[in-house]
Amino acid sequence: MxxxxxxxxxxxxxxxxxxxxxxxxxxxxxxxxxxxxxxxxxxxxxxxxxxxxxxxxxxxxxxxxxxxxxxxxxxGPQVAGMIEAITGVAETVGPRRVRPGPRDGAMRVARVCYDHLAGERAVAMLDRLVDKNVLVRDDKEIRLGASAGSHFAAIGIDVYTKPRRPVCRACLDWSERRSHLAGTLGAAILDKILMEKWARREKDSRAVVFSPPGKQAFEKVFLS
Amino acid sequence: MxxxxxxxxxxxxxxxxxxxxxxxxxxxxxxxxxxxxxxxxxxxxxxxxxxxxxxxxxxxxxxxxxxxxxxxxxxGPQVAGMIEAITGVAETVGPRRVRPGPRDGAMRVARVCYDHLAGERAVAMLDRLVDKNVLVRDDKEIRLGASAGSHFAAIGIDVYTKPRRPVCRACLDWSERRSHLAGTLGAAILDKILMEKWARREKDSRAVVFSPPGKQAFEKVFLS
DNA sequence: AGAACGCTTCGATGGAGAACGAACAATGCG
DNA sequence: CGCATTGTTCGTTCTCCATCGAAGCGTTCT
Missing domain, CATH: 1.10.10.10 (Winged helix-like DNA-binding domain superfamily/Winged helix DNA-binding domain)
Incomplete structure (x- = not known):
């Protein structure tokens, strides 16, 4: 009590x-x-x-x-994070590992999380950006690296006009159990992906499916 | 639906x-x-x-x-993490920032989180351990650094007899919004703190209160 | 103005489940 | 063996709240 x-x-x-x-x-x-x-x-x-x-x-x-x-x-993001946390528990204690359906598979690869990209592909992207020192991971905080400005400017994203919300945030991925990129930068990247039509949102689902050329373009820009 | x-x-x-x-x-x-x-x-x-x-x-x-x-x-830790996440939301959307009582303050400084230490002091400890390269932070994962074995052996903690659970884990702190150290190492450290009587658990609370000499000893070992 | 739309409020209904007392089962102690 | 301690199961009561139809209110379109 x-x-x-x-x-x-x-x-x-x-x-x-x-x-x-x-x-x-x-x-x-x-x-x-x-x-x-x-x-x-x-x-x-x-x-x-x-x-x-x-x-x-x-x-x-x-x-x-x-x-x-x-x-x-x-x-806000905190509420979204809570939902992800609950989803993670429901996922592991829930129905004894039912075999994942096709849509479920797509969800694991890439999906929308509030306003940014989540899933395998999003986690890989963040890893790569950190490897290249474009972003710097410092505890749960993520900061812009020295080359961030030019790197993102090249693809038409301005990271230096400070908005109210933080530019970078880490968000825990329930399918990967690792972090992916949130914040205004995460949102801008998702915008870019949809704007360029590299991928489209699955109807009535959070899943995001890349077209074959879209996948290549994405990998060229973010995973090379 | x-x-x-x-x-x-x-x-x-x-x-x-x-x-x-x-x-x-x-x-x-x-x-x-x-x-x-x-x-x-x-x-x-x-x-x-x-x-x-x-x-x-x-x-x-x-x-x-x-x-x-x-x-x-x-x-398990995942369930504990979920509860922390919900607590975080309840904290921010709840009663409009009621002034924190004394016990509430103690909770923010140091408290038990499942089996390890959380709060301001725990977050500071992890930061320092990473600064000293005793631990290495690599995304949400935390690994042992090269000097970890000797460093912890000096205070009577063996980090190399592998248990089932991971030695290091990051756990998100709801009062600090940053990570603190969980895993068997986090548990061993809390054990150490209580065993040495550097601090005691507040009755009927998760709060952990350090004695003045206990605080000094803790800072000497973990924050120096 | 009148009609169509989008949404909220009101009132009534039904069902789920939280609560407890009492009885029952299992364990430990003298 | 009794008897106290610890927990669970059963049956009942009662409160809460999810639900929907009907009515009301503000907005937009023609």
């Missing part, structure tokens, strides 16, 4: 199937409307609305009203 | 106040009996027993029977 942060309150919010589905959908990074989330969760609109106000009240979501639309999004 | 690891199931288990209190108590690292946990959670013994079997079934706990005692413990 001890005091402290109310962890039951937070976990309880995630602990309802409908809400968990919504949060999962929002892990894709794009904010969604109430009706889209209702569809995702498989519940009626009033029910979804009720859940959303609870999540909002609980501080796990943010709301942006635009005209008659109301866009709900994850409250 | 997508598939994937059943995160609602796991979060739901943590989402009950009684169960959350139990898990919190077990974050102290020592396995506890059903009656101790009932006391912690503030529920009757039958109720506690019911919760414990749910947590066990859910894979979050392990059970060790010894005579008429049944010791429940956290299922």
């Amino acid at each position: 001890r005091e402290g942060p109310d962890i039951a309150r937070i976990a309880g919010l995630v602990g309802d199937p409908a809400r968990a589905n919504m949060l999962n959908a929002l892990m894709g990074g794009t904010a969604l409307t109430a009706s889209e989330l209702a569809l995702e969760a498989g519940v009626s609109l009033p029910t979804a609305s009720s859940h959303l106000s609870k999540l909002l009240e609980g501080g796990l979501l943010t709301l942006a009203s635009q005209g008659r639309h109301r866009y709900y999004g994850l409250a | 997508r598939e994937g690891p059943d995160i609602a199931r796991i979060a739901g288990l943590v989402g009950d106040p009684a169960r959350a209190n139990m898990l919190n108590a077990l974050m102290g690292g020592t396995a506890l009996t059903a009656s101790e946990l009932a006391l912690e959670a503030g529920v009757s013994l039958p109720t506690a027993s019911s919760h414990l079997s749910k947590l066990l079934e859910g894979g979050l706990l392990t059970l060790a029977s010894q005579g008429r005692h049944r010791y429940y413990g956290l299922a």
